[in-house]
Amino acid sequence: MDIKEITRDKSLGMTIIVKTISRLIVSFILVFGLYIVLYGHITPGGGFAGGVILAISYVLLILAFGGKVAVAKMSGFWASMWDNLGALAFVVIGFLGLIGGYFFLNFINHGTPGKLISAGIIPLCNIAIAVKVGAALYAVFLALSIYGRISTEEDE
Amino acid sequence: MLILFHILLFFMIIGSIVAIETKNMLSAVIAVGAVGFGVSLMFLFLGAPDIAITQVIVEVLSLVILIRATVYIDNRAIERKFDSFAIITGLLFLGFFIMAAVWAFGDMTPFGEPLMRVSRRYLSGTAAETGAVNAVAGVILDYRAYDTLGEAMVLFASILGALVILRNRGKKPVVK
DSSP: OOHHHHHHOTTSSSOHHHHHHHHHHHHHHHHHHHHHHHTTTTSSOOHHHHHHHHHHHHHHHHHHHOHHHHHHHSOHHHHHHHHHHHHHHHHHHHHHHHHHTSTTOOOSOOOSTTSSSOSTTHHHHHHHHHHHHHHHHHHHHHHHHTTTTSOOTTTO | OHHHHHHHHHHHHHHHHHHHHOSOHHHHHHHHHHHHHHHHHHHHHTTOHHHHHHHHHHHHHHHHHHHHHHTTOOOOOOOOOOOHHHHHHHHHHHHHHHHHHHHHHTTOOOTTOSOOHHHHHHHHHHHHHHOOSSHHHHIIIIITHHHHHHHHHHHHHHHHHHHHHTOOTTOOOOOO
16 A cells, blocks of 8 residues: 555544654654764764664654655565664674774774764764664564554465 | 752752652653653763764654653553562662762762863864864864774664564565
């Protein structure tokens, strides 16, 4: 089913008040999560916290619009795929350090401290961890709350 | 400042006792959430905003997951009988623990003093050596990236286990 039909279906999810508010708020949550991830080496925060915020924005969508939106937006297969890719990217960044000498060497030029593009591999590691953590927590939320209640096409 | 910590600690202990003793599952979950927010406030007042942010966000998400997973299940707590042996041994070990704690913590230096050699090196050299202004990010992703890798793998393995147990595909259908 198309995602626009699902979001307009009044029988799914919560009331129209909750749906409208969460439709307004969810993009701000997503942008805030991206900010926390990308500025992790400058301000408090980092990959783990930012990844959880990204997962929360998807969880809010599921809670407001019902489980079918989750399956249409990002299915369990893609959640575990992003989880694996994030973990793989983190390990690959670690192994790339072996070129210069040792595991997890900060091999990129450090740049000026305080700028957005600085600190070598730290922002890249933050992004990898954020993808990994966000997708993993989203997958666990799917597994605990959706599986067994809503049958998905790919699982049958 | 110290009185604030004592109030928070007292609040967290009360919350933990409520979470253990209450009969309703939803109340237990909410009490656990209250304890988690107490922990995050504690980290904030100790000057660790990174940990406070992570703690409060993970607490929100885990609260949502727990409520979503438990609210449909009407599992009441199991009624248990009064067990005098368990209470006496519990009190005995509590007494032992308090004695050992008083004995051990009496010799400790105040919080954060003296600054160890390693942490002094981290505080003075992070910006120059890693380029990260946030010292925490510099420590966990440059100096101690190997530890972070272990932490990420622990999360990876636990999620893998949860997904394997809770999967739909390949399971026998439940006979009703």
